[in-house]
Amino acid sequence: MEMVNRPYAKAFEDYAVQHPEVLCLSADLTSSCExxxxxxxxxxxxxxxxxxxxxxxxxxxxxxxxxxxxxLHSFGVFLYRRPYDQLMASIAYPRRQVRLMGFLPGITTPGxxxxxxxxDISVMRTIPNMTVxxxxxxxxxxxxxxxxxxxxxxVYCRILRGAVPRLFDTPLEIGRIRVLAEGTDVLxxxxxxxxxxxxxxxxxxxxxxxxxxxxxxxxxxPFDAATILxxxxxxxxxxxxxxxxxxxxxxxxxxxxxxxxxxxxxRLIRLGLQDxxxxxxxxxxxxxxxxxxALSLVRAAERLTGQQTGIDEEAxxxxxxxxxxxxxxxxxx
Amino acid sequence: xxxxxxTEDVAHGIRCRVFEHTMRNNGGYLSQACSAAEQLAFLxxxxxxxxxxxxxxxxxxxxxVPSAGNHDYRTGAGYNGPFDMVHDRLFIAPAHYAxxxxxxxxxxxxxxxEGLEMFNQDGSSVEMIGAEHSPGMEVHNGTLGIGLSTGAGxxxxxxxxxxxxxxxxxxxxxxxQEGQTWEAVQAAAHHGIDNLWALMDVNRQQCDGAMDSVxxxxxxxxxxxxxxAVVAEVDAHDLxxxxxxxxxxxxxxxxxxxxxxxxxxxxxxxxxxxxxxHYVRFKSDEERCEMNIAxxxxxxxxxxxxxxx
Numbered sequence: 001m002e003m004v005n006r007p008y009a010k011a012f013e014d015y016a017v018q019h020p021e022v023l024c025l026s027a028d029l030t031s032s033c034e035x036x037x038x039x040x041x042x043x044x045x046x047x048x049x050x051x052x053x054x055x056x057x058x059x060x061x062x063x064x065x066x067x068x069x070x071x072l073h074s075f076g077v078f079l080y081r082r083p084y085d086q087l088m089a090s091i092a093y094p095r096r097q098v099r100l101m102g103f104l105p106g107i108t109t110p111g112x113x114x115x116x117x118x119x120d121i122s123v124m125r126t127i128p129n130m131t132v133x134x135x136x137x138x139x140x141x142x143x144x145x146x147x148x149x150x151x152x153x154x155v156y157c158r159i160l161r162g163a164v165p166r167l168f169d170t171p172l173e174i175g176r177i178r179v180l181a182e183g184t185d186v187l188x189x190x191x192x193x194x195x196x197x198x199x200x201x202x203x204x205x206x207x208x209x210x211x212x213x214x215x216x217x218x219x220x221x222p223f224d225a226a227t228i229l230x231x232x233x234x235x236x237x238x239x240x241x242x243x244x245x246x247x248x249x250x251x252x253x254x255x256x257x258x259x260x261x262x263x264x265x266x267r268l269i270r271l272g273l274q275d276x277x278x279x280x281x282x283x284x285x286x287x288x289x290x291x292x293x294a295l296s297l298v299r300a301a302e303r304l305t306g307q308q309t310g311i312d313e314e315a316x317x318x319x320x321x322x323x324x325x326x327x328x329x330x331x332x333x
Numbered sequence: 334x335x336x337x338x339x340t341e342d343v344a345h346g347i348r349c350r351v352f353e354h355t356m357r358n359n360g361g362y363l364s365q366a367c368s369a370a371e372q373l374a375f376l377x378x379x380x381x382x383x384x385x386x387x388x389x390x391x392x393x394x395x396x397x398v399p400s401a402g403n404h405d406y407r408t409g410a411g412y413n414g415p416f417d418m419v420h421d422r423l424f425i426a427p428a429h430y431a432x433x434x435x436x437x438x439x440x441x442x443x444x445x446x447e448g449l450e451m452f453n454q455d456g457s458s459v460e461m462i463g464a465e466h467s468p469g470m471e472v473h474n475g476t477l478g479i480g481l482s483t484g485a486g487x488x489x490x491x492x493x494x495x496x497x498x499x500x501x502x503x504x505x506x507x508x509x510q511e512g513q514t515w516e517a518v519q520a521a522a523h524h525g526i527d528n529l530w531a532l533m534d535v536n537r538q539q540c541d542g543a544m545d546s547v548x549x550x551x552x553x554x555x556x557x558x559x560x561x562a563v564v565a566e567v568d569a570h571d572l573x574x575x576x577x578x579x580x581x582x583x584x585x586x587x588x589x590x591x592x593x594x595x596x597x598x599x600x601x602x603x604x605x606x607x608x609x610x611h612y613v614r615f616k617s618d619e620e621r622c623e624m625n626i627a628x629x630x631x632x633x634x635x636x637x638x639x640x641x642x
C-alpha cells in the first residue's frame with residue numbers, strides 16, 4: 001500500500017494558486033494543518049487570524065459576503081465547538097461559501113478530549129445548508145479541495161494529515177458512494193480511517209466464508225439513503241457501521257434512520273465511540289481500546305451471522321491491504 | 334442620496350415614531366430610540382455614502398430563509414442602497430435596535446410608514462429582532478458580538494478588491510462584554526483594516542439593567558486603543574461632535590466612535606424606569622396614559638390616539 005506524505009499541502013496549494021478568490025485562513029495551527037508552505041510561498045493569499053476562532057468564523061462570513069471563498073484551517077474540533085454560534089449565524093444561515101477544513105478527526109489525535117472531534121458529524125449534519133465530507137485516503141484528501149470548493153454553500157471536511165495511505169485511484173465525487181465489495185451476508189459501512197480497517201476485516205472474513213458487502217462514504221451530508229437501503233436489502237444478516245466518531249448522531253444513526261424510515265428490517269450494529277469521551281493515545285491503541293478496529297468488525301460480523309470465524313488479531317495483522325483498484329473496480333458499479 | 338431634511342429633524346422623527354409605535358403596541362424599545370436617534374439619523378442622513386434603496390417602499394412579506402432551493406432570497410440590505418464598488422455598507426449589530434432602525438428608514442424615505450405596521454407581525458419581514466431579511470439588515474446580528482468580525486471580513490475583502498466603499502458597524506456598548514468583540518478589534522488592527530469603522534451607542538444599559546450592575550467593563554476607550562483601534566469619544570446627541578469624530582484620521586487602523594448617550598434623551602419621563610429600560614412595558618393603563626401625555630409633551634407633539642389599541 002502506497003503511503004503519501006502530506007497530501008493536503010500539495011493539493012491545496014495546486015488548487016488555490018489557480019483560484020485567486022480562494023483564501024487560506026489559519027488559526028495558529030498553520031504547520032499542523034500543512035499550510036505552512038503555502039503561507040511562505042503565497043503570503044498574499046494567506047490570512048493569519050490567530051487563536052481566535054469566534055472572530056475567524058464571522059470574519060470568514062464577511063469574506064464570503066465580499067465574494068471570496070475562504071478555506072479555514074484548524075483542528076476540526078476548534079471549528080465548531082467554541083465558535084458554534086458564529087458558525088450558525090455568520091456562515092451556515094447565509095450559505096457563505098466557506099470551506100471548513102477540519103484536521104485530526106475523531107481519535108486521529110493523541111490530544112485527548114479537547115482535541116478530538118468526536119461529535120462533529122453529528123453537529124454538522126444537523127445544520128441546515130451545511131455539506132459534510134470526509135476524506136478516507138490520500139486520493140480523497142487530494143480531491144476534497146476542489147470538491148468542497150464546488151459547493152454553493154458552506155462545507156465541513158474531515159481531513160487526514162501526515163502520511164496517508166492511498167486506497168483509491170479515482171477522485172472523491174460528492175454524493176458518490178464507493179462500493180468496495182458486493183458480498184451477500186453482511187453490509188459494512190465505513191468512512192475516513194475506518195475504511196482501511198474494514199478492508200482488513202473483509203479479507204479475513206471472506207477467507208472464513210463470510211461474504212461482505214462494503215461501502216465507503218465520503219459524503220455524509222447529503223446522505224444517500226436510497227443507495228444504502230439498496231445495499232442493505234441485498235444482504236442476509238444485517239448491517240455494521242464503523243465510524244471514527246460517536247455512534248450517536250453520526251453514520252450509525254444516519255443508517256438507522258434510513259432503515260427505520262424505509263421500514264427495512266435489518267439488524268444494525270453501530271461501532272465507534274459508545275457514548276463516551278476518548279482519552280489521549282495513539283490511533284492504533286485508541287481504535288482497539290474503543291472497539292473501532294478490524295477485530296471489532298469481525299466480532300460484530302460474527303454476532304450478525306451467528307458464525308464463529310476463528311479470526312484473531314494475528315490473522316488480521318497478516319492481511320495485506322492493497323489499493324482498492326486491485327481488489328475490486330469500485331467505480332465501475 | 335439628496336438629503337431633504339436636516340439630521341436633527343430625522344432624529345426627532347425617529348423618537349416620535351418609536352414613541353407612537355410603543356404606545357400603540359403597549360411596549361417597545363423606547364430607550365434605544367432615545368439613545369440612538371441622532372446616531373442612526375447621522376449614519377443614514379449624512380455619514381454613510383448610500384445609494385438609493387433597491388427595495389420596495391412597503392417591505393415584502395417573509396420570503397423564506399436562505400436555502401439551496403430559495404432562489405429569490407434577498408437580504409434587507411437593499412434598503413441601504415445597491416451593492417457596488419463605491420457605496421458604503423452598514424451592519425446594525427444590536428439587532429434589537431431594529432424598531433429604531435426601521436423608524437429611521439421611514440424618516441429618510443427608504444421605507445413607507447406602513448412598514449412599521451408590519452413590525453413583529455407573523456409572516457412579516459419587519460421582525461422584532463432584525464433578521465438579515467429585515468429592512469436595512471444585511472447579516473444576522475441578533476447574537477451580540479458577531480457584527481464587528483463580519484464587518485472586518487467584509488472590509489478586508491472590499492479593500493482587497495479595490496472597492497472604495499467603506500464598512501460601518503453600528504454597535505451597542507453591551508457588546509464589549511463579549512470576547513469576540515476584542516478578537517475582532519485585534520484582527521482588524523493586525524490586518525490594517527482601515528476601511529472599517531464602528532459607531533457604538535454607549536448608553537451603559539443592557540437587558541438586566543445598568544451595565545455597572547451586571548458586568549463592569551471599565552474604560553473601554555483605553556481598552557479599544559490598546560487592542561489597536563483609533564478611538565473617538567463624543568456626546569451621542571451632539572451632531573457636530575459626531576461629524577468631527579467621523580473625520581478622525583485612522584490610517585492602518587479601524588476607527589471606533591464611542592457615542593456616549595442618554596437612554597432617556599428626549600423622553601425624560603423614562604427616568605422613572607431607570608435602570609430597567611431595555612424594553613419598556615406599561616404596568617397599568619394609568620401609567621400608559623400618563624407616559625403618553627408626558628412624553629408627547631416633551632417631544633412637542635400631541636399624545637398618541639390610543640383608540641382601540
